[in-house]
Amino acid sequence: MEPNPDPTIAAPDLSVQLGPLHLKNPVMTASGTFGYGEEYASLTDLGKLGALVVKGISLLPRAGNPPPRIVETPAGMINAIGLENVGVEVFLSVKLPYLCGLDVPVIANIFGNTIEEYAGLAERLDGAPGLTAMEINVSCPNVKEGGMVFGTDPAMTAKVVEAVRRKTSLPLITKLTPNVTSIAEIARAAEGAGSDILSCINTVAAMAVDVYSKRPRLANIFGGLSGPAIRPIALRCVYEVTRAVKCPVIGIGGIASAADALEFMLIGARAVQVGTANFVDPTITAEIIEGIRLFLEAEKIAALSDFIGTLDTSCLFPFAEDACGSIEI
Amino acid sequence: MEKVLETARIICRESLAPLIVRLRLHSPGISAAARAGQFVMLKVREGIDPLLRRPFSFHRIHPDKGEIEVLFRIAGRGTLALSKLGPGDPVSLIGPLGNGFELPLDRTTQIAFIAGGIGIAPLGELIAQALSGPGQTQKAHLFYGARSASELLPEDIVSQFGLRVHFATDDGSFGYKGRVTKLFEEFTARADEDFRPAEVYSCGPLAMQYHVAKWALENDALSQLSLESLMGCGIGACLGCALPAADCGPGDDQRFVHVCEDGPIFSAGSIKWNQILIQQSPPPTYLFS
Numbered sequence: 108m109e110p111n112p113d114p115t116i117a118a119p120d121l122s123v124q125l126g127p128l129h130l131k132n133p134v135m136t137a138s139g140t141f142g143y144g145e146e147y148a149s150l151t152d153l154g155k156l157g158a159l160v161v162k163g164i165s166l167l168p169r170a171g172n173p174p175p176r177i178v179e180t181p182a183g184m185i186n187a188i189g190l191e192n193v194g195v196e197v198f199l200s201v202k203l204p205y206l207c208g209l210d211v212p213v214i215a216n217i218f219g220n221t222i223e224e225y226a227g228l229a230e231r232l233d234g235a236p237g238l239t240a241m242e243i244n245v246s247c248p249n250v251k252e253g254g255m256v257f258g259t260d261p262a263m264t265a266k267v268v269e270a271v272r273r274k275t276s277l278p279l280i281t282k283l284t285p286n287v288t289s290i291a292e293i294a295r296a297a298e299g300a301g302s303d304i305l306s307c308i309n310t311v312a313a314m315a316v317d318v319y320s321k322r323p324r325l326a327n328i329f330g331g332l333s334g335p336a337i338r339p340i341a342l343r344c345v346y347e348v349t350r351a352v353k354c355p356v357i358g359i360g361g362i363a364s365a366a367d368a369l370e371f372m373l374i375g376a377r378a379v380q381v382g383t384a385n386f387v388d389p390t391i392t393a394e395i396i397e398g399i400r401l402f403l404e405a406e407k408i409a410a411l412s413d414f415i416g417t418l419d420t421s422c423l424f425p426f427a428e429d430a431c432g433s434i435e436i
Numbered sequence: 437m438e439k440v441l442e443t444a445r446i447i448c449r450e451s452l453a454p455l456i457v458r459l460r461l462h463s464p465g466i467s468a469a470a471r472a473g474q475f476v477m478l479k480v481r482e483g484i485d486p487l488l489r490r491p492f493s494f495h496r497i498h499p500d501k502g503e504i505e506v507l508f509r510i511a512g513r514g515t516l517a518l519s520k521l522g523p524g525d526p527v528s529l530i531g532p533l534g535n536g537f538e539l540p541l542d543r544t545t546q547i548a549f550i551a552g553g554i555g556i557a558p559l560g561e562l563i564a565q566a567l568s569g570p571g572q573t574q575k576a577h578l579f580y581g582a583r584s585a586s587e588l589l590p591e592d593i594v595s596q597f598g599l600r601v602h603f604a605t606d607d608g609s610f611g612y613k614g615r616v617t618k619l620f621e622e623f624t625a626r627a628d629e630d631f632r633p634a635e636v637y638s639c640g641p642l643a644m645q646y647h648v649a650k651w652a653l654e655n656d657a658l659s660q661l662s663l664e665s666l667m668g669c670g671i672g673a674c675l676g677c678a679l680p681a682a683d684c685g686p687g688d689d690q691r692f693v694h695v696c697e698d699g700p701i702f703s704a705g706s707i708k709w710n711q712i713l714i715q716q717s718p719p720p721t722y723l724f725s
């Protein structure tokens with residue numbers, strides 16, 4: 108860290124309170140983009156992170172989709188990994204113990220294909236030493252309901268959140284999908300069912316094709332778009348969600364700089380997650396944390412919480428008074 | 437061995453063929469730890485176009501000078517941008533990544549190197565190591581093919597590798613007319629040549645690697661194939677670089693290996709070749725010439 112230029116001014120306070128969850132700074136890694144932390148350990152200081160969200164976990168290991176699984180598109184990438192993961196038992200016996208040794212809050216991201224799977228996972232993870240919170244990925248097909256994605260229906264979203272809530276007292280985050288007509292409606296359902304925090308967005312449904320081979324770029328045909336390309340969509344979603352619920356919201360989508368992160372916090376996100384940008388620059392989270400600190404210092408804002416949600420949409424007509432007064436323009 | 441993030445400087449850039457460029461980079465941290473067959477994730481320029489890093493093998497490693505060489509073929513936006521850089525320009529690297537080749541301990545075994553197109557890149561360092569060092573040098577031949585003569589490295593550069601080289605082109609514009617793997621199969625079957633490799637090292641398009649794998653399995657030869665996949669991160673985090681594994685996972689019908697972590701070097705028998713779904717064909721070269 109740069110030394111504070113004026114030692115009489117206290118360093119800005121970057122800590123944030125998200126309902127029951129207290130973080131030393133607002134920058135987390137997004138699920139599926141940071142492995143289980145270990146992959147990045149030699150490249151960046153994991154201890155600096157506000158929290159580390161691990162790759163999505165299911166009850167049983169999952170092999171994932173056949174390749175090709177990823178493709179780059181303008182300012183982003185589409186992935187159809189198919190939620191490959193080691194399963195909850197290996198997570199608990201191998202991955203989590205490693206992370207426990209580091210000074211960073213660990214958040215487990217969980218998913219299932221039935222409500223029972225979500226509940227079973229929550230039960231298995233509850234009380235695991237070193238686990239700070241759980242994030243529910245509701246962007247998964249419900250196999251018992253014809254494959255409809257849980258997170259696209261308010262009632263199904265609520266059922267998942269309720270089932271998980273009953274099994275754990277850990278802080279609970281519900282991660283929303285943008286692939287819905289009204290994200291505000293789903294947000295209200297998740298909050299009503301007991302989610303302490305909401306995070307949004309997951310990837311945006313997308314596809315890519317190749318005119319030369321005349322084939323889809325992904326074996327799965329469809330995938331999820333992430334990276335800077337989706338930031339404006341994410342910003343709009345976070346804006347709608349923060350205005351629909353009372354609980355704290357985590358902004359996710361295309362964040363690749365401190366300025367990007369601050370945009371989300373300006374509109375009301377209490378914290379952010381950084382995804383695809385980790386692939387490009389493994390040290391990006393540390394740079395974002397430092398950039399936020401420099402911004403607060405330069406803008407003379409004592410605490411990040413004083414900045415969050417200060418978007419001004421009121422005074423959009425600065426000359427309105429003049430127009431009403433003597434001068435007519 | 438730790439992977440590092442390092443800003444390298446381009447020392448030298450040479451155009452070796454219409455679409456093939458060789459870069460020499462000053463990258464002391466990475467060159468000190470690099471092994472033949474490993475690779476770096478390279479950011480061709482700052483910003484979001486292209487967004488992701490691109491994987492490139494070590495073509496040569498010079499730890500004494502703190503340098504590495506990368507040999508690449510212009511195949512799209514990223515490599516086109518990279519081809520425009522010159523001496524003094526910085527590029528960000530993560531490496532060394534992946535497992536790397538292992539040469540046989542017994543220096544008397546016969547080995548074959550098979551390269552298709554830009555697949556010659558990682559074999560450069562491997563061949564240099566096989567032919568140097570104390571004692572006997574390895575008895576080795578290189579089989580090197582491409583679609584046409586213009587996509588091969590110039591003969592004088594290849595002859596500097598210092599071993600017997602057999603060229604092939606699909607269109608017959610240089611050397612044997614036909615697939616390089618066919619040339620290889622025919623040569624190893626010749627009665628007048630005493631060349632029965634116990635191990636093959638290969639790099640090239642998947643269609644070529646499939647034939648190498650088949651030969652190795654049918655002839656009970658050891659094999660080390662440098663395989664490719666599209667990569668998001670190069671360090672095992674995104675799980676984007678999967679290939680179908682030959683063996684199954686517990687209670688699962690298909691398991692996947694990850695090229696960046698488990699590879700890029702695989703034995704022929706570790707991949708389920710008939711489950712490789714879509715062949716991504718590179719875009720036609722007329723886009724770049």
Ligand SMILES: Cc1cc2nc3c(=O)[nH]c(=O)nc-3n(C[C@H](O)[C@H](O)[C@H](O)COP(=O)(O)OP(=O)(O)OC[C@H]3O[C@@H](n4cnc5c(N)ncnc54)[C@H](O)[C@@H]3O)c2cc1C
Binds near residue numbers: 486509
């Ligand atoms: C471990 C590894 C080592 C490699 N080493 C070298 C090397 O030493 N020299 C070299 O020239 N190339 C190498 N490649 C391939 C190289 O990474 C791609 O050619 C490059 O990423 C293309 O980027 P682009 O932006 O120019 O093309 P894009 O516009 O991204 O794509 C152009 C075409 O190239 C294909 N392509 C893109 N990325 C890859 C990839 N990773 N593997 C295979 N095809 C790809 C695409 O499907 C597309 O058809 C290596 C790949 C891997 C996985």
Ligand SMILES: Cc1cc2nc3c(=O)[nH]c(=O)nc-3n(C[C@H](O)[C@H](O)[C@H](O)COP(=O)(O)O)c2cc1C
Binds near residue numbers: 138216308359
């Ligand atoms: C390769 C990849 C894998 C992902 N895996 C998961 C996952 O397992 N669970 C999940 O909730 N989100 C997953 N995501 C979504 C990200 O966590 C994030 O919501 C999304 O990528 C948008 O953020 P970004 O633009 O910063 O990447 C994944 C994204 C990518 C690119």
Ligand code: FES
Binds near residue numbers: 666673696
């Ligand atoms: S490229 Fe990301 S896991 Fe291999």
